[in-house]
Amino acid sequence: MSHLSSRISRTDHASASTQIYDAVIVGSGVAGSILANELGRQGFSVLVLEAGPGNDLSIAEYEASVERFYLSASKDNNSPYAVNRNAPMPRGQETVKLQPGRPNADGYIVQNGPLELDSTYTRVVGGTTRHWEGKALRLIPEDFEMRTRHGQGLDWPLKYETLKSYYAKAEAEIGVSADVEDQGYLGISFEPGYVYPMRKIPISYLDQVIGKNLDGAKVELDGETFSLVVRSTPQARNGVPHPGYDNGKGYVAPSAVSTHQDEMGQRCQGNNNCVPICPVQAKYDARRTLVKALETGRVHLLSQTVVSRVHIDSGNGRVTHIEYKAYKDLHGKEHSAGTVKARVFILAANAVENARLMLASGLPGSSGLVGRNLMDHAYLLTWALMPEIVGTMRGSQCTSGIEELRGGAFRRKQAAFRAGIHNDGWGWATGAPYTDLLALVDDQNKFGRALQRGLVDRISRQLLLDFMVEVLPDPANRITVDPDHRDQLGNMRPVLSYRLNDYTLDGVAFARQLSRRIYQRLGAEDHTTYSPQEPGWVDYQGGGFVIRGGNHWAGTHLMGSSPKNSVVDANQRSWDYPNLYLAGSGSMPSIGTANTTLTLAALCLISAGHIAKELRSAPTAAAAR
Amino acid sequence: MGLSRITSVEELHRHLYAALQLEHATIPAYLTALYSIHPGTNTEAVHILRAVAVEEMLHLTLAANILNAVGGTPDLTRPDFVPVFPTFLPDGETDFEVGLQRFSKEALATFLKIERPGHAPEGAPRTVRRPKKPGKSVLHASHTGKDAEEHFYSIGEFYDEISRSLATLHEDLSHQGRTLFVGDPARQITPEFYYSGGGELIAVTDLASAQAAIRLISEQGEGKGKAIFDYEGELSHYYRFEQLLLGRYYQTGDKAGHPTGAPIAVDWKSVYPIKANARLSDYAEGSELREAAFEFNRSYRDLLEMLTRAFTGEPRLLTAAVGDMFRIKELFLRLMRNPMDGTGTLHAAPPFEIASVTEVRK
Numbered sequence: 004m005s006h007l008s009s010r011i012s013r014t015d016h017a018s019a020s021t022q023i024y025d026a027v028i029v030g031s032g033v034a035g036s037i038l039a040n041e042l043g044r045q046g047f048s049v050l051v052l053e054a055g056p057g058n059d060l061s062i063a064e065y066e067a068s069v070e071r072f073y074l075s076a077s078k079d080n081n082s083p084y085a086v087n088r089n090a091p092m093p094r095g096q097e098t099v100k101l102q103p104g105r106p107n108a109d110g111y112i113v114q115n116g117p118l119e120l121d122s123t124y125t126r127v128v129g130g131t132t133r134h135w136e137g138k139a140l141r142l143i144p145e146d147f148e149m150r151t152r153h154g155q156g157l158d159w160p161l162k163y164e165t166l167k168s169y170y171a172k173a174e175a176e177i178g179v180s181a182d183v184e185d186q187g188y189l190g191i192s193f194e195p196g197y198v199y200p201m202r203k204i205p206i207s208y209l210d211q212v213i214g215k216n217l218d219g220a221k222v223e224l225d226g227e228t229f230s231l232v233v234r235s236t237p238q239a240r241n242g243v244p245h246p247g248y249d250n251g252k253g254y255v256a257p258s259a260v261s262t263h264q265d266e267m268g269q270r271c272q273g274n275n276n277c278v279p280i281c282p283v284q285a286k287y288d289a290r291r292t293l294v295k296a297l298e299t300g301r302v303h304l305l306s307q308t309v310v311s312r313v314h315i316d317s318g319n320g321r322v323t324h325i326e327y328k329a330y331k332d333l334h335g336k337e338h339s340a341g342t343v344k345a346r347v348f349i350l351a352a353n354a355v356e357n358a359r360l361m362l363a364s365g366l367p368g369s370s371g372l373v374g375r376n377l378m379d380h381a382y383l384l385t386w387a388l389m390p391e392i393v394g395t396m397r398g399s400q401c402t403s404g405i406e407e408l409r410g411g412a413f414r415r416k417q418a419a420f421r422a423g424i425h426n427d428g429w430g431w432a433t434g435a436p437y438t439d440l441l442a443l444v445d446d447q448n449k450f451g452r453a454l455q456r457g458l459v460d461r462i463s464r465q466l467l468l469d470f471m472v473e474v475l476p477d478p479a480n481r482i483t484v485d486p487d488h489r490d491q492l493g494n495m496r497p498v499l500s501y502r503l504n505d506y507t508l509d510g511v512a513f514a515r516q517l518s519r520r521i522y523q524r525l526g527a528e529d530h531t532t533y534s535p536q537e538p539g540w541v542d543y544q545g546g547g548f549v550i551r552g553g554n555h556w557a558g559t560h561l562m563g564s565s566p567k568n569s570v571v572d573a574n575q576r577s578w579d580y581p582n583l584y585l586a587g588s589g590s591m592p593s594i595g596t597a598n599t600t601l602t603l604a605a606l607c608l609i610s611a612g613h614i615a616k617e618l619r620s621a622p623t624a625a626a627a628r
Numbered sequence: 629m630g631l632s633r634i635t636s637v638e639e640l641h642r643h644l645y646a647a648l649q650l651e652h653a654t655i656p657a658y659l660t661a662l663y664s665i666h667p668g669t670n671t672e673a674v675h676i677l678r679a680v681a682v683e684e685m686l687h688l689t690l691a692a693n694i695l696n697a698v699g700g701t702p703d704l705t706r707p708d709f710v711p712v713f714p715t716f717l718p719d720g721e722t723d724f725e726v727g728l729q730r731f732s733k734e735a736l737a738t739f740l741k742i743e744r745p746g747h748a749p750e751g752a753p754r755t756v757r758r759p760k761k762p763g764k765s766v767l768h769a770s771h772t773g774k775d776a777e778e779h780f781y782s783i784g785e786f787y788d789e790i791s792r793s794l795a796t797l798h799e800d801l802s803h804q805g806r807t808l809f810v811g812d813p814a815r816q817i818t819p820e821f822y823y824s825g826g827g828e829l830i831a832v833t834d835l836a837s838a839q840a841a842i843r844l845i846s847e848q849g850e851g852k853g854k855a856i857f858d859y860e861g862e863l864s865h866y867y868r869f870e871q872l873l874l875g876r877y878y879q880t881g882d883k884a885g886h887p888t889g890a891p892i893a894v895d896w897k898s899v900y901p902i903k904a905n906a907r908l909s910d911y912a913e914g915s916e917l918r919e920a921a922f923e924f925n926r927s928y929r930d931l932l933e934m935l936t937r938a939f940t941g942e943p944r945l946l947t948a949a950v951g952d953m954f955r956i957k958e959l960f961l962r963l964m965r966n967p968m969d970g971t972g973t974l975h976a977a978p979p980f981e982i983a984s985v986t987e988v989r990k
Contacts (some may be wrong), residue, residue, distance in 0.1 A: 061890075066671045200819075205947075243820045243947075251818070272950065361828075 011297040014050075016329050022343050023616050024050045027325060027345035028371070029310045029360070032130020033600055034587040034607045035351035036292040039175060041407050041611030043299035045619055050343060051293070051304045052327060054090035054352070056185055057128030058306040060290055060297075068133075078430075078552065079468040080123045080134045083280045088491045089330040089338065098552075100538045111497040112355070113488045118331040119538035120501045122552030124353050125266065128306050131554065132288040134279035134598065136400060137239040138423075139179045139601040141170050143410050144190040146595030149475070153414040155506065156475040157592040160564045160573040163190070166605050171197060173604035177287040178257045180204050180242030180271075186197065186236050200254040201242035203235040204271050205308075207426040208394040210235075210403035216525050217405075220262050222517065223569035225413035233424065234530065239600070257291050258361040259294050268289075275427050276605035278450050298395050299392045305329070311340075311494050313348065313364040315580060322583045328492050335409055336491050346621075347582050347614055352608075354589035358482040358559035359497040361585070368581050369561075369579050376561055377477035378594050380553035381418075381503055383470040383511050384432040385518035387527035392463040396436065408517075409596040418473040418510025421596040422518075428465035431551070466527060470514035471596055474507050476558050503550065503627040508543050555599045557588040574613040575606060578587060634793035639806065640931050641700040643790055644691060648702055650783065651845070653711055654742055656728050656980045658684065660902070661739075663960040664730040664977075673731065680739075680865045683848055689817050689829060690841040692939040697832035698794075699810040702939040703798035704932040710982040713905050717742065717783070728980065729904040732896060736873055743866040745784065776973040787846040791839060798835045807832055814876050814941060821946050856884050898965045902977035908984065910968065917966060923983075924959045924978040929985045931956060 025047035028035045057064060068083035075082040079095035097110025098121035107114045114120065121583035124131045144163035149156035171194060180201035183193055206214075214233035222229045241256045248254040256270070269283040277286055298300040299312060312326040330338035348356045350453045358374035367373045405422040413419075429435040436458065443457045444448040480502060484495035515531075522529045533540065533549040540549050564571025575590050578585040588599035588606050634640050649682045662677040676826075692702040703709070714727035724741045780786040798808040809832075816831040848864060853886060856867045863878055870875055877889030905909060908925070911918035931952045938945040963976040 062675055063671045070668050201816070246818075246820060 007508045009198055009202075012300045012303065013178075014303040014305065016305060016308070016341050019050055019303060020345055021409045022048070022050075022344075023294050024048045024303075024345040026050075026347045026614065027052065027343050028349045028351055030111065030130060030350070030352035030356070030587075031128045031131050031289065031293055031304065031306070031350060032351065032353060032587075033289040033292070033604055034129070034353075035178070035349070036289040036296060037173075037604055037607040038349055038351060038611050038614070039302045040292050040296035040504050041068050042615060043296045043302040043616075046253055047301065047615065049294075049296070049302045049382055051302065052308045052310055053128050053306040054327075054344070054356075055087060055092075055125075055127035056085075056307050056310040056333065057290075058304065060128065060294060069280055071585075071625065072276070072280050078276075078279075080279050080294060081125055084125060084127050084133070087126065087604065088159060089307070089328075089333060089336070090126045091490055091496075093123045095123055097119050097320050098538050100536060100540075108488055111490070113485065113496055115247040115498060116534070117549070118501050118503060118541065119428065120379060120499060120552045121538060122353065122554045122556060124554060124556065126356075128304070129288045129290040131189050135286075135288075135554070135598075135600060136278045137529075138479075138596035138598050139174065139177065139181070139237045139239045140421075140596045141186075141237075141594075142166075142377050142595045143193075145410050145414070145594050146597075149414070149593050153412075155415060155565070157561070157568075159592050160562055160569075161609075163192075164582060167192065167610075168194060168292065169605035169608045170601065172608050173601055174237075175200050175254070176292060176608075177600070177601070177604060178241060178291075179237050182235065183238035183423040185521040186237060187464060188234070188284050191428070196250065198245045198247045200248050201236065201244050201256060203480065204242050204399060204402055206233075206235050206239060206275075206402045207424075209389075209398075209426050210424055211317065211464075212391075213424060213525060214403070217521060219266050220521075222408070222520075224408070224411065224513070225416060227411050227413065229247070229404055229407040229411070230478070231407055233403050234406055236401060237601075238271070238399075238402075240277070240281070240383055240399070241269065241285045242271060270551040271399055275396050275398065277400045277434045291558075307331075309492060309494060310352070310360060310376065311361060311363070311492070313350075313366060313583070314342075315364075315366065320582055328494070330492065335347075335499055338492060346618060347584065349584040349586055349610075351586040351615070354559045355482055355497050355499075355555035357585050357587065357589050359495065361483055361560070362482070362484045363495045365581075368569060368577075370567055372478070372561065374559050374569075375478040375481045376558040376592075377480040377482055377499070377501065377556065378474045378476055380555050380594065380596070381472040381507050381511060382551040383472060383514050383518075383523075383548055384467060384551060385470070385515065385529070385531040386429045386432050386465065387418045387522045387525075387529045387531070388465040389464045389466050390403040390526040392459070393466070395426060395465045396430045398426050402427055405423065406596075414473075415507075416509065417513060418475075418507045419596050420470045420472040420510050420514050423469040423491065423516070425467035425469060427467075428462055429467050430614055432489055432531075434448075437467060466525075468518055468521065470511070470518065471553060471598075472510045473516060473596055474503065474505055474594065476561065477502070477504060480558075480560055503541060508541060511541075511548055512543055553598065555588065555594060557591045557594045557599050560589040561587040563592060573609070575610045576613070583615065584610060597604065597620075629955060634789060634797075637698065637797060640790070640793055640797060641695065643786075643793075644698070644700055645702075647691040647787070647790065647845075648688060648695065648704065648707060649692055650689050650709070650717060650786070651684055651836075652704070653715065653717060653726060654709070655681055655684050655688070656713065656978075657728055657735075657742075658739070659960065660728040660977060661735045661957075662963055663898045663957065664902050665899065666898040667961075670731070670941040672892045673894055674767070676717075676868050676872060680868060684828065684866070686822055686846065687820065687845045689822065689939075690832075690845055692792075693830065693832040694794075694814040694838050696939065697809050697811040697838060697859070702936065703938045704939070705929070707983045709932065710928075710980060713980060727905050728977065730902045731899045733873065735739075736869055739869045740782055741864060743864070743869065744782075745864075745866060754829055772908055784846055787842055791842045794835060794838050808892040809838075815943075816937065817939065817943050817946065821943065843970050856882065899955060900975045901973060902964050903974045904977075906977040906979050908979045909929070911981075917968065918960065920962050920966075921976065923961065924956075925981055925985045926979070927952070927955055927959055929982050930979065934984065935937070979983070 026049045028051045029049050031053040039051050041047050072083040081094050092113040093112045098119050101116040125133045145152050147159040150158045181199040182203040220231045244254040269285050271285040308327045308329045310327045314323050316323045324344045328338045361373045401423045403424050409419050409421050424462045439461045449457045482497045485498050488496045537549045560570035562571045575584050575586045588603045645850035646882035658681040801808050818831050819829045822829045830907045832838045876887040878887040934949045968974045
């Protein structure tokens with residue numbers, strides 16, 4: 004049993020402002036926490052500034068979040084976290100249908116359109132991993148060479164081969180459960196003898212039923228034939244440790260976070276609310292890494308501290324200091340301003356907030372690309388009733404997917420996609436099971452046994468397929484700031500402009516057709532409907548779809564081979580300001596069909612090595628230990 | 629003579645079976661206290677109770693591994709496996725019995741007695757006698773005479789004797805060109821089936837692994853000597869429980885009885901007022917509560933059957949058994965949420981009368 008409170012070293016704003024840290028990191032999410040841990044472990048002093056609350060890292064704080072989720076009427080992604088007027092976060096219900104030419108400034112993100120985007124992120128200690136689902140897919144090799152291989156999008160300055168060993172390190176850091184024999188498709192390769200830290204999360208009964216009926220189904224696309232397979236999905240959730248991991252050394256599953264006494268991080272028990280919060284901390288969130296960082300004794304954390312401006316020395320182009328506003332509570336505007344100094348500054352506040360902060364600091368970059376090329380996955384949801392009871396809601400939210408159409412020659416014409424098989428019913432699309440309960444009680448006057456029976460009949464056959472469709476970088480999709488739109492502390496809020504092009508919509512349309520064929524093959528009744536009244540509606544060839552966001556914000560400070568075509572280099576270092584790094588999914592030039600966390604974790608491991616080398620090669624008084 | 633020395637493999641089997649009984653016997657008591665807490669309240673207490681209960685399950689599994697390793701057969705379905713509560717434990721204290729009661733200071737006082745560190749004073753006998761009580765369940769290690777039972781002075785003494793006998797029996801058999809560890813290694817439950825903040829499953833195949841398993845079982849409970857943290861740096865059960873009474877967490881460097889960590893708030897009122905040591909006969913024939921209580925007994929019996937199969941060659945069943953354990957929790961809460969017929973002030977609770985379930989499994 005560890006005793007974190009006695010091992011970590013705490014600081015306050017007054018003493019932090021007198022120190023010159025080796026690195027100041029803005030954001031305590033997965034990117035910031037990995038960088039803090041790696042640098043702290045190598046002997047560097049680090050200050051992590053987090054805009055949101057959550058300083059105590061205790062089990063009680065975590066469970067208060069679980070209770071807040073249970074009690075919340077709207078079970079949206081951020082429902083476990085209290086409303087915070089000083090570091091607001093986007094919430095799903097803020098996204099409403101836009102009127103042409105009229106931005107929606109009612110939510111935290113000001114939406115300019117033309118398309119509404121209901122994506123969110125979480126501003127608390129641990130960042131958006133506090134609500135993510137935990138899918139931990141690698142990108143496929145061709146995702147890194149979109150321009151060269153498919154004549155679309157952008158190439159990375161890195162190849163899959165370079166990232167391969169960092170993917171493995173990231174999988175250990177966040178604790179991924181998967182079987183390597185299921186994951187070697189479309190060119191994904193592993194280091195010799197590699198096994199994932201933990202065995203795959205057992206696939207749901209629903210997945211097994213679908214696999215039995217679907218495996219081997221053929222799909223023709225652009226002259227290529229694809230044979231579909233229901234395949235288990237890698238998850239950053241605790242499973243059975245693989246005894247063969249690391250050449251037989253085995254793997255110790257990450258434990259839960261508690262500053263008082265180390266409670267076990269339990270295995271996934273199939274509680275079915277992975278998003279937004281796992282009641283038993285089976286799912287990775289960045290506090291696990293942050294706690295390790297704090298335990299080095301060289302990493303400090305200041306929460307409720309919103310960074311408001313990055314200051315540059317116009318002479319040498321280096322960041323001199325950053326300015327913050329530290330607030331007392333989540334409601335009142337009482338706060339104190341201050342500055343912190345470091346040798347290296349790392350913005351790890353996510354793709355939207357990194358861009359927002361740069362632009363609010365008057366730093367659009369010499370390429371003008373800061374905030375542009377914003378990407379997120381376009382999700383098409385389709386839903387159906389299976390012909391038999393399939394145990395929907397038993398087990399975790401998603402345990403398998405269909406991956407074959409993540410890559411192929413067709414990508415020169417249309418977007419790739421993957422399909423996730425949802426074991427949590429129609430919830431994402433219709434609000435099930437809560438809406439089913441209301442319908443049975445309010446509309447059908449059911450109670451007692453009949454209500455119980457009715458719920459089983461309605462819910463246990465539900466199947467939802469989410470099609471995660473690729474979106475290419477488009478400079479017009481962007482985050483900007485506007486002095487007219489500020490939060491309570493006076494910080495400018497992000498302004499979003501977003502549209503989808505035909506490349507993505509052709510992929511969406513193909514996905515919709517495929518879903519019809521899948522449901523036919525399964526003997527399932529398709530209940531999918533889209534309404535032009537819903538946010539996310541797009542017209543397409545006389546019909547239309549409703550597109551949902553994936554919370555996979557990326558691209559706003561993309562990496563590239565030169566200062567002309569990008570904001571950062573392959574180490575996530577700013578081309579313009581040599582002691583500034585912009586870390587996270589904002590650096591990704593493509594997002595393919597994998598959620599961004601695992602890849603950005605791997606990128607941050609690369610950056611950590613580079614930053615450590617830089618800090619060592621330029622010693623100063625602060626580094627002379 | 630008597631129980632204080634184990635001199636044969638057969639006696640070792642009997643003692644290891646008693647170890648299974650002993651490790652299991654605390655689980656109903658801890659779970660009853662745990663689930664009597666109103667859901668969503670007393671976070672710290674819930675975690676402490678839960679962690680200890682889970683470690684008792686680890687100990688149960690370790691005892692099964694040792695018994696399997698020396699050629700015995702763990703059988704959790706024997707009619708005497710689950711005691712009738714309240715029950716004495718097979719150590720020597722006569723000042724308390726373990727009962728099934730709500731989370732309370734009194735319950736914690738009992739838990740502290742269960743987990744208290746203790747060895748016989750230097751030179752004193754390692755066993756004690758206590759009078760037989762008619763109708764009381766007798767755990768297997770006890771030597772039954774006409775009027776008295778003989779017991780080890782403490783759980784520590786009990787495991788010390790098992791440890792000693794493992795070494796001597798192993799040596800004796802080795803001299804004869806035989807081995808004590810004749811069990812089928814395929815019956816061992818391996819580390820992948822368990823993890824928590826403290827302790828690992830140890831597959832037992834030889835003397836060293838058997839001793840490591842014994843050490844883990846005994847130190848996780850009572851601690852090592854006067855230290856409040858065990859050799860893995862983990863706070864022993866005794867001191868974990870004590871934190872709830874003292875209202876504060878222990879941290880590194882603390883002396884026993886004087887924790888200096890963060891405060892722990894305990895809300896003694898946010899607890900279902902369940903009837904202590906409830907029995908099936910407390911519920912009216914034909915009532916829903918009776919049906920629920922019976923279903924509890926039956927489900928618990930089924931779980932013990934499943935565990936027995938897992939411990940006798942089908943370890944993979946442990947994963948499936950997790951679902952059954954959730955079912956047990958659900959059945960606990962189903963009873964505890966409801967007032968008992970006619971009383972209004974007392975709530976129902978599971979009876980744990982496993983031996984009374986005689987119907988054949990479907």
